[in-house]
Amino acid sequence: MKLFDLAGAESARRFSPYCWRIKLALAHKGLTAETIPWRFTDKDALAMSGQGRVPVLLDGDKVVSDSWAIANYLEDSYQDRPSLFGGAEARRVTRFINSWADTVLNAALVRLLLTDIYAHLHEHDRRYFRESREKRFGMPLEQVSADRDTKIIEFRQSLEPARIILTAQSYIAGDSPLYADYIVFGCFMWPRSISSIRLLASDDPIFSWRERMLDAFGGLARKAPGYAE
């Protein structure tokens, strides 16, 4: 298997939250994929997927894009491996967490991280990134990422549903992690990869959970190039 994985100037710096979901899902299934560093402007490399964003998974002659679709593909194609969801109903409810992470967590994080992302991009990506993001947000990157202190407080508040769960149990999915955990943890690998920002208080139950997730699968995520909080 091959996984196209968003990279910065340094090809080992992999900062996509969506790609991290899949790298952990692959580890959960005991599957290995060669990760191929990919930059925003390498649109041609993804032509076979019919779209222009990562993650894209190649499994033999099968091409799957979009992290949720890839997780479902892995679950359905490798049923003899440990389940990512824990059943059909759990899969559907996990999709809610996927939507929440995308629309709440990642939507808040991008505003905190734009300038840090920019600083770590390959030079080929910088102009594209600045132009596309400034068009999307209607202002300079530096202005979107201003007022970080307020944004961090709001981000912490938005984590309350996860905090309640993680006060009562070790992982979002219970005693051990499932894809629900990889979804939310992927969000945290994004800042960790490219920013020294301190998002969580050290006495936050989410902080302890993140430590456990960093250690999962032999420290797969902890070993990746990034900034320790």
Place this chain on the structure above:
Amino acid sequence: MKLFDLAGAESARRFSPYCWRIKLALAHKGLTAETIPWRFTDKDALAMSGQGRVPVLLDGDKVVSDSWAIANYLEDSYQDRPSLFGGAEARRVTRFINSWADTVLNAALVRLLLTDIYAHLHEHDRRYFRESREKRFGMPLEQVSADRDTKIIEFRQSLEPARIILTAQSYIAGDSPLYADYIVFGCFMWPRSISSIRLLASDDPIFSWRERMLDAFGGLARKAPGYAE
């Protein structure tokens, strides 16, 4: 079984989102409970539960309070009936939706509804409600519930994770409703019971889902005293 259920001046007007979760969970399990109208100041009536809030379920000599605990009690005690969650993993992930509904949806709704709740309260409850809520919010009820138009827009935005799911499938839990649906739907029965506020645009996928939920179990929720949007 008996269920203590929050009521307004009119004893048939039942407006607690947490009690609605349980009434739908009971219907899902094919169980019936006599609902006992309860007001905020009837603290003595709940003494056997060791706390002062509803829902409280009496099942023989068993007393259970807190909607999440009651849902778990029903699931574990009536395993031969249709499952509320669809398995252990799904139950844990559903707890996330429970926390999200409490901390995001209900936290937003209470600010929209305080004056409408007050207008529907039994006269014995009014002073207690005004004093306790004005203390909690640090301002008069009327001031908390001001600027509704902005608050409605923010509430609609906060529903985005549910909207994404309900664009792709009929219920949050898939092809048919489970407790994940009853959690979120309970939030909507709160405004419906006591307010003429229009929370959703009619072309919102959540609007159609809410219609299906109102019709579930022979129109259990639709028949309850309230305001149609």
